[in-house]
Amino acid sequence: MADILEVNGRKLRLVKGDITDLEFESFVYYARHDLALGSGFGTAIAQRGGPEVQGELKRLGSLQTTDVVVTSAGGMKAKYIIHAVGPRFQEEDLENKLRTTIRNSLKTAEDSGIRQVAFPPMGAGFYGVPLETSAKLTLETIRDHLSGDAKLTDVAVCLLDDRELKLFRECFASLGNA
Amino acid sequence: MSNNNTRSHRAHKVIERMGKKLNRQMVGSLVACVHCGMCTDSCHYVLTNPGDPTYAPAYKADQIRKFFKRHYDWTGRVLPWWVKARSLYTDEDLEQLKDTVFGKCTNCRRCTVNCPMGVDYPTVNRMARGLLVSVGIMPEGVAVVSKDQWEIGNQMGVLKEDYLETLEWLSEELEGELEDPAAVIPIDKMDADVVYSINPREVKYDPRTISDAAKIFYSAGENWTMPSEGWDMTNFGLFSGDDDLGGAVARRLYDKVEELRGKKLVISECGHGYRSTRCEGQNWGKVDVGFEMESSVVTMLRYIKEGKIKVDKSRNTQPVTFHDSCNNARSCGMTEEPRELLSLVTTDFREMYPNRAENYCCTGGGGAMSMSEYTPRRLKSAKVKADQLAATGATVVVTSCHNCVDGLGDLIKHYKLNMQVTQLVNLVANALVVEKKLAVAVPVMPTEAAAPLAGVTILVADDEPDFVTFASTVLEDNGATVLKAYNGNEAFAIAHSGKPDLITLDISMPGKSGTEVFEELRNDPALKAIPVCIITGKPELRKLIYERAVLPPEGYIDKPASEEALLLNVRRILDHVHHRTSA
Numbered sequence: 001m002a003d004i005l006e007v008n009g010r011k012l013r014l015v016k017g018d019i020t021d022l023e024f025e026s027f028v029y030y031a032r033h034d035l036a037l038g039s040g041f042g043t044a045i046a047q048r049g050g051p052e053v054q055g056e057l058k059r060l061g062s063l064q065t066t067d068v069v070v071t072s073a074g075g076m077k078a079k080y081i082i083h084a085v086g087p088r089f090q091e092e093d094l095e096n097k098l099r100t101t102i103r104n105s106l107k108t109a110e111d112s113g114i115r116q117v118a119f120p121p122m123g124a125g126f127y128g129v130p131l132e133t134s135a136k137l138t139l140e141t142i143r144d145h146l147s148g149d150a151k152l153t154d155v156a157v158c159l160l161d162d163r164e165l166k167l168f169r170e171c172f173a174s175l176g177n178a
Numbered sequence: 179m180s181n182n183n184t185r186s187h188r189a190h191k192v193i194e195r196m197g198k199k200l201n202r203q204m205v206g207s208l209v210a211c212v213h214c215g216m217c218t219d220s221c222h223y224v225l226t227n228p229g230d231p232t233y234a235p236a237y238k239a240d241q242i243r244k245f246f247k248r249h250y251d252w253t254g255r256v257l258p259w260w261v262k263a264r265s266l267y268t269d270e271d272l273e274q275l276k277d278t279v280f281g282k283c284t285n286c287r288r289c290t291v292n293c294p295m296g297v298d299y300p301t302v303n304r305m306a307r308g309l310l311v312s313v314g315i316m317p318e319g320v321a322v323v324s325k326d327q328w329e330i331g332n333q334m335g336v337l338k339e340d341y342l343e344t345l346e347w348l349s350e351e352l353e354g355e356l357e358d359p360a361a362v363i364p365i366d367k368m369d370a371d372v373v374y375s376i377n378p379r380e381v382k383y384d385p386r387t388i389s390d391a392a393k394i395f396y397s398a399g400e401n402w403t404m405p406s407e408g409w410d411m412t413n414f415g416l417f418s419g420d421d422d423l424g425g426a427v428a429r430r431l432y433d434k435v436e437e438l439r440g441k442k443l444v445i446s447e448c449g450h451g452y453r454s455t456r457c458e459g460q461n462w463g464k465v466d467v468g469f470e471m472e473s474s475v476v477t478m479l480r481y482i483k484e485g486k487i488k489v490d491k492s493r494n495t496q497p498v499t500f501h502d503s504c505n506n507a508r509s510c511g512m513t514e515e516p517r518e519l520l521s522l523v524t525t526d527f528r529e530m531y532p533n534r535a536e537n538y539c540c541t542g543g544g545g546a547m548s549m550s551e552y553t554p555r556r557l558k559s560a561k562v563k564a565d566q567l568a569a570t571g572a573t574v575v576v577t578s579c580h581n582c583v584d585g586l587g588d589l590i591k592h593y594k595l596n597m598q599v600t601q602l603v604n605l606v607a608n609a610l611v612v613e614k615k616l617a618v619a620v621p622v623m624p625t626e627a628a629a630p631l632a633g634v635t636i637l638v639a640d641d642e643p644d645f646v647t648f649a650s651t652v653l654e655d656n657g658a659t660v661l662k663a664y665n666g667n668e669a670f671a672i673a674h675s676g677k678p679d680l681i682t683l684d685i686s687m688p689g690k691s692g693t694e695v696f697e698e699l700r701n702d703p704a705l706k707a708i709p710v711c712i713i714t715g716k717p718e719l720r721k722l723i724y725e726r727a728v729l730p731p732e733g734y735i736d737k738p739a740s741e742e743a744l745l746l747n748v749r750r751i752l753d754h755v756h757h758r759t760s761a
Contacts, residue, residue: 018338021338038322038325039321039322039323039325039326039329039330039335040325040326040328040329040330040335041329041330042325043326043330043335043337043729044329044330044335044337046729047337047729048337051703051706088314089312089313089314090188090191090195090312090313091187092187125328125329125423125426126321126324126325126328126329126423128311128312128314128422160329160331161331161408161426161429161430161433162429162433163425163426163429163430163433163463
């Protein structure tokens with residue numbers, strides 16, 4: 001089964017790996033309100049990206065849920081990091097907020113002149129959004145965006161393990177048939 | 179606020195989710211308690227806080243039981259006043275519950291084995307932790323570690339390149355020590371008979387356990403490998419109560435073993451890792467695995483019994499005792515194998531009382547080591563364990579659990595016991611009679627061998643002049659240039675002026691503490707890249723590791739530090755940094 005879907009001449013693909021070590025122009029980091037990198041992917045950004053990223057984040061202050069900002073990626077393979085503050089831990093109106101966060105990430109990337117964005121399974125894992133919900137909302141929102149007048153040419157969803165990949169593939173297949 | 183104006187959204191979600199977590203085992207434990215008090219004296223928290231009933235397992239269970247009864251048991255719905263049923267209403271109620279389920283229980287299950295009704299309070303406690311985690315209420319350390327394991331794939335945020343570099347370095351060391359090019363740590367070897375999985379603490383802070391295990395596999399002639407990914411056999415889902423995390427972590431490991439077509443998964447000495455991987459992971463992950471799983475304790479014992487390795491117990495003559503990890507002994511029934519192994523590799527074993535399934539917790543279990551806000555409680559409750567250890571008269575306590583190594587290490591320092599903590603793998607490796615299998619000409623590099631730290635500048639910061647003298651001598655004998663600081667202010671100033679390649683930092687110093695110095699170093703653009711090796715046994719270290727305002731230290735060494743441990747860690751850190759900067 002192909003893990004690439006062409007939408008309106010743009011690519012939407014599934015890849016497996018560590019999103020912070022991906023050869024892609026930019027990736028989305030599911031950020032905290034205070035923009036502190038914290039642990040998890042934040043550890044990887046701090047270690048691989050170096051102090052530059054944290055320096056930029058300190059100047060940006062804090063954000064509300066669904067807000068998105070872009071920084072450089074320091075010494076990482078990517079050039080930019082899109083810091084998106086998504087909903088977490090069963091909070092109210094979670095699905096709408098998650099959709100908005102994904103849309104804002106796509107739009108902010110385009111406004112910054114970025115052409116390639118990799119997304120993690122948004123909100124899944126530590127922040128507790130069920131993987132099925134994350135797959136549906138992440139893939140549908142990206143597909144809908146690419147179907148319109150998008151400037152992005154290539155969007156990936158980067159899954160960490162086979163469990164995530166399998167579920168996203170199932171959702172991806174139904175996306176192609178929709 | 180949620181459905182109505184009387185209950186917070188989070189409280190509503192906790193109650194709602196509880197319904198999905200109730201199975202027969204859970205309900206049995208929630209309804210069967212008759213408050214007989216048998217559990218009370220089983221709990222190390224109760225024994226050290228005799229005047230405080232809030233530590234009693236039955237009381238703690240009641241804090242969960244009351245909202246179970248109010249919402250899921252007919253008695254509480256019809257007669258709430260009679261059965262003391264009460265709902266959860268506010269976020270403050272949830273915070274109080276957090277204090278009980280994370281801060282007053284290590285899920286050691288000692289109360290369970292003493293309950294005549296079969297109530298398994300720690301299982302209920304774990305469920306309550308999971309309910310709170312699902313709405314984002316948890317100690318900061320639990321959040322940090324969980325996120326690392328979800329996203330990096332291991333509890334300590336060890337990046338793949340760092341893990342592989344450490345194994346490569348250990349492999350080269352092993353090859354040199356055994357003078358055999360075949361003495362290596364194989365990575366991702368297909369069709370191996372043994373796939374060896376470890377605790378990330380081993381990579382980050384205790385690499386000797388890996389090289390000792392490698393030496394044993396080599397001597398046994400084992401066809402073995404270590405995976406490049408999915409190598410972490412620990413599972414914070416057991417501690418946080420997050421079954422989704424538990425399942426995801428277990429499946430990463432299982433999937434990797436299957437990808438490598440490994441015949442057996444051997445789990446290094448870690449109590450919760452063993453329980454999670456061997457006993458719980460398949461349920462959490464909703465999978466069946468097609469390979470065997472075994473504790474490395476059993477593997478080592480088997481090698482000796484089958485004559486695959488030879489050991490000389492006269493190399494371990496110090497008086498030793500054995501601490502049973504709660505997860506190994508009470509939850510998995512592994513009590514005799516470690517004792518049998520100890521009898522084969524040591525000469526002076528002294529039993530601890532009570533022992534086996536009745537042994538007391540190291541008091542650092544259940545994730546307690548990551549929750550620094552509860553450290554004073556933990557160390558107070560550790561008095562029971564300290565008395566137990568002291569009564570043995572042993573100078574070494576052996577345990578088959580990395581978490582217990584840390585928990586015991588902390589309490590030994592706190593109660594000033596004259597003891598060291600070690601693991602079976604270290605004792606077996608020390609007793610190992612290695613037969614060199616191949617005589618090969620190894621290129622000699624005299625300069626490097628004579629002075630492996632030549633050209634390196636190291637700042638030794640410690641307020642104990644004896645330690646500074648010891649460390650300086652060891653490091654200078656190996657070619658390093660040593661700068662010395664005797665307090666925190668001096669350490670920071672010399673770090674600036676001397677720009678060392680590495681800093682060994684004591685945490686307890688006059689003036690600025692080592693913790694403050696460490697955070698300032700990490701936040702100083704000119705100094706943040708200098709690797710730091712913390713040298714201490716103080717519990718404050720946990721805060722640096724688990725509650726990460728800054729990147730954690732590159733290594734740590736317990737005091738009293740041996741020459742071997744100091745050199746091994748310093749060389750590992752420097753080699754690691756060299757790899758990173760030259761990449």
